[in-house]
Amino acid sequence: MADLEKLITVAKETVSRDDVKHLIGWRQGTYGFRVSPHFITEPEEADKLIFSPLCNSNLVNYLTWVEKLPVPRGQEADTRKVALMVKGCDSRAVVQLLIEQGIKREDVIVIGCPCEGVIDLAKAEEMFPNVLEQVEARWDGEKIVFKLPDGEKAVPREDVLADKCLRCRYPNPVLSDVLLGDEVKTEGNDDYADVDGMEEKTTKERWAFWEEQFSSCIRCYSCRNVCPMCYCEDCILDRLNPTWINRSNNISENTAFHLARAFHLAGRCIECGECERVCPVNIPIMTLNRKLTKEVREKFDYDPGTDPDSKPLQASYLPNDQENFIL
Amino acid sequence: MDNMKLPKEKVGDFLAKLGKEKFRVPREIGGRSEFAPPNGESNVDFSLPNTTVPLKSLFYPQTETLYRFEVGDTVPKTSVVAEEMIIMGVRPCDARALTIVDKLFSWDPEDPYYLAKREKATLIGLACQEPRVNCFCTSLGGGPASTEGLDILMTDLGDSYLFQVLTEKGEKICQEAGDILVKSEDNDVQAAEKAHNDAASKIVRGIEADSIPEKLPQLWESDIWKKTADPCLGCGTCTFLCPTCHCFDIQDEIEGIEGRRYRVWDSCMFTEYTLHTSGHNPRPTGRERTRNRINHKYSYYVEKFEVIACVGCGRCINLCPVNIDILNILSQVKEAL
Amino acid sequence: MSEQFEPNVVAFLCNWCTYAGADLAGTSRMHYEPNVNIIRVMCSGRVNPLFVVNALQQGADSVLVSGCHPGDCHYMEGNYYARRRFTLMKELLDYVGVDPQRFHMSWVSASEGNKWKDVVGEVVKETKEVGSFEQFQRDKINW
Structure with a gap:
């Protein structure tokens, strides 16, 4: 499981570097089970970073979804590195981009997060509908524990994890510059x-x-x-x-x-x-x-x-x- | 006209009596819910939450032919198609959205395609009893039992629906239905009012929106827009499924010697929406596009039509893949000044 | 009596082999089904899988892609890429419910007029089995 303290330390160090444009991670969303991509440019913003079963989005998309404005005459284009957090599945996207030469290895800093599976929002919201307060979640063996307004609730992972996680073959990042926490056991078997x-x-x-x-x-x-x-x-x-x-x-x-x-x-x-x-x-x-x-x-x-x-x-x-x- | 009641077991008879083909009811088709003609038997599930695709798609479909032509034609063949529709189970927010969009389509010049459909439609609303977490209609002048834009307001009373008739169109429906509808009793209205109040008290999110239209112009260069737009994927979910968004693109399709010109939903969140032929794009990044979306709803529309083009249905919040939350943006706008 | 269904087969032929093979069949006065509409491309590797989809949209009942035999490509390796591409495309079309008889691929060299005749015969026969294509044809859309 990823180590949150280490994450924040690493994030602070990384965004302080001159050659880093920003770091992309996850933060708690505006309500309920939602999380939102978090773009950090200042070290103090790193405190909001999270890594939990709620982090179901893939941030690698933001490496290529960049809208470049024309560079004014006399100025140079911003070529600083982008740091981002990846789960096992997300890291494959980084690798595939490298294979296709869609990005250059030296332009990204990959913060790998070994992952035990993320939730399927629809499943979670059906189980606990209309939750306004921000929910926290953590992995606990075969269960996912949600911190809801009326106390903690442990839910079996099969009931709430996304289908892709239940058959995951790559829970650990295939490629990373920094790995947060210990690798998790790979047991997924995909039979299609x-x-x-x-x-x-x-x-x-x-x-x-x-x-x-x-x-x-x-x-x-x-x-x-x-x-x-x-x-x-x-x-x-x-x-x-x-x-x-x-x-x-x-x-x-x-x-x-x-x-x-x-x-x-x-x-x-x-x-x-x-x-x-x-x-x-x-x-x-x-x-x-x-x-x-x-x-x-x-x-x-x-x-x-x-x-x-x-x-x-x-x-x-x-x-x-x-x-x-x-x- | 007096209030009437439709016993739940008579819903099928009601549909049959007035002509099933005229009805549009909430239905789940594939992975989405929308208003569509009733399916087979008389099972209409009014308990579905607000439809994924808003009511606007009946009046202003995603793809709508404006006219057809053939090689050699000098005059295009225009056809305004409008059939009689009775839309049953409309949520008050969607009905209110139509009254807002009406202002635009009946502005100069009038839009015959939209207005013809509007004229021929009767809206039977259904008061919301279980608002969802992102509903904030009460912040924008609506409510779970708002009657704006409706011809009849229906309230679920357990074993029957109370019909509160609001317009002549609504009266006509009740007359046609004849003895399928029964007279309501005295305490029914009280029960309905109680249900309405209960529902309103269940709405948890909201914002005091009055001051936003005047604040927005001062925040043109604010960093709110960049921050909000950073995670934005530039997809069209928030706008396509917004009941008041109404932007369209016009395209031609030609097959052989025949062709048609049609309009199709467009979204201001698409990169190519404002792209000029020259390659210049006046809204080059997500920052400008997000700013435009909020400004259009809460500032430009207010300037022109004196109403906020948002009804608080919560669809954009529910469906945004990256949790861009309009209430969050609005509260930042309010805090910024 | 209803008229017999005559399929419309769109064939993307590579300039160097199959097109020449079809030409040979013609100049040799071989008789083959007239249902095939040939579009000449420079190489089977130039055929975008979307050509197949667009052909089906625009009224083709089946599509044939044909090029040089493996190893004989005029551009050395174009047909190898085409082979990988259409192996997957064929599976995908089948998977969404388009009859497998509606997409074919063949290798026909410039000297194989006879084979061209057989390929066309086979494609037309199979297309006749599944009939006219209506699933996502543009003409079937009610404008």
């Missing part, structure tokens, strides 16, 4: 039961399922924006010339959008589950992504975001890649 379940259905049933899901999409693009691997400066979804996908919201364009989004992550998705977490209309986006992750693992024996020296899956090939479907 959700994908298998979908595959067992008939083609017709699958389309019926996805048609309903895609129809309910409002195209807010939060899944794209939150994704640490979606960092094209010029996204095809914003393009008008050529128009790859029309702006109109209907089953045709929505399906094209979802296929494009999923496919752009083929062999790149690190399964942090952010897309599904942020979706306001609860589309099971990970069930789509994980189909590709499964195929990538089975067909190409590739696990994205684990080996900084590997080549991106779709920018490499083996002469003997299987091709049994080709006529």
Whole structure:
């Protein structure tokens, strides 16, 4: 488990450095179970940092979601490092960005937090609805303990953790500059039961399922924006010339959008589950992504975001890649 | 007109009598809830919390064709589609939001697409009894039983719904329903009022909003905006699902020799929303965009239409993936000066 | 009597092999199904998977991508990338419920006019089995 005191000390030291622009961590949100990304530039702001089962967001996205203003003449661009806190799954995004050369290693300081799983907000809020006071949480063996206004409540981890955590294979950061606390035991085993379940259905049933899901999409693009691997400066979804996908919201364009989004992550998705977490209309986006992750693992024996020296899956090939479907 | 009562077991009959196809009721479709025609049997679940997609989508759909054309046409084929709708189970905040948006769409020039739909719709509201943690309608002139914008206000009395008829449209509905509705008893109104007051007392969050419109212009350069926008992902959740947000983009689609011009929801939180052809963007970062969102609701709209374009439904707070909380921003605005 | 369904097959052919192979089939006066609409691209590696989606949106009943045999790519390795890409795309389309008969890939060299004829025959036959594509075609959207 991550050591909070060490975290604050490390954070203070890091933001005091001249070559660091800011540190991104988590802080308690405005109410209930929410947490918010915390951007620190001054050491005193570090006291608000937390690391708990509530920290369910992936901050790696902020490495690439940078809106650069034109640099005025005579001034130099800000090239200082960014420090950020990562959980095991998040660290894979950093690695994948390195593989793709989306970031430079020397531009980031990775503060690794071994993680025993984070909550699924929907599960927690269903269990304890309408909590206004800020809730604190901590890991305690097989339980998650919440500090609620009416006392502490221990909840079995299976009941409240996000699905991705229950099958987590990488609880410890794959890469880090500073590791907070001891590594946790890895026991997760991912059998892709959700994908298998979908595959067992008939083609017709699958389309019926996805048609309903895609129809309910409002195209807010939060899944794209939150994704640490979606960092094209010029996204095809914003393009008008050529128009790859029309702006109109209907089953045709929505399906094209979802296929494009999923496919752009083929062999790149690190399964942090952010897309599904942020979706306001609860589309099971990970069930789509994980189909590709499964195929990538089975067909190409590739696990994205684990080996900084590997080549991106779709920018490499083996002469003997299987091709049994080709006529 | 006297108050009426609809026994719960007669909801199906009520729908059938007035014409099921006219009704729009809250329904869960896929992972979202929205107002849609009732499904199959008469089971309407009015206990669902406020719909994910606000009522505006019925009057101002995400994608709406403005006109069609064909190669060689000199006059586009305009079609204003509006069918009669009875929307049942509307939350008072959503109905109030419509009255706010009405001001914009009936401004000069009038928007025929929106107004035609508005004219043909009857709104049967449902008083909220279980406000959620982020509801703050009482701060903005509404309430769990606000009647603004509604034709009938429905209150759940356990085994029946009390119908408080508010307009002529509402009266017409009651007359058409005939003997499905029963006369209400004397103590029903008291019971409803008690329910309304109980609900209002359950609202825990809020802000005193009157002073905000005058404060905002002075905070143009405040660091609130940068701080708030730092975690913002620039997605359109808060605006797309806001009952009063109404920005749209106009696009053409052409297939073969036919085409259409349509409008589609747009969001001021998107980077490309203000992007000029030249490449210049007057709102280049999240800071300017967040500032615009708050200012539009709490300052510009007030200047133009004398009402705050926020009803306190809490959707933007509930659904923001990074906990950008409008109440938190507003309290910072209040503290800043 | 209802007219027999004639599928609309969109084929993305690489300039150096399959396009030449199709040309050979033509100049050899081989008879093959006329349902295939050929779009010539420089390499199978140039085919963006979104081309497939967009073709289906715009009225194709099935899509064929065809290039040089592995090892024969004019650009050395374009078809290897295409192979990885479409292995995954085929799975994805199937997974969302698009009949697998609607997407095909083949290797046809410039000298394989006969094979081209067989490939087209196979693709058209399979497409006829699943009928016209309507799931997310733009034309089916009520404007």
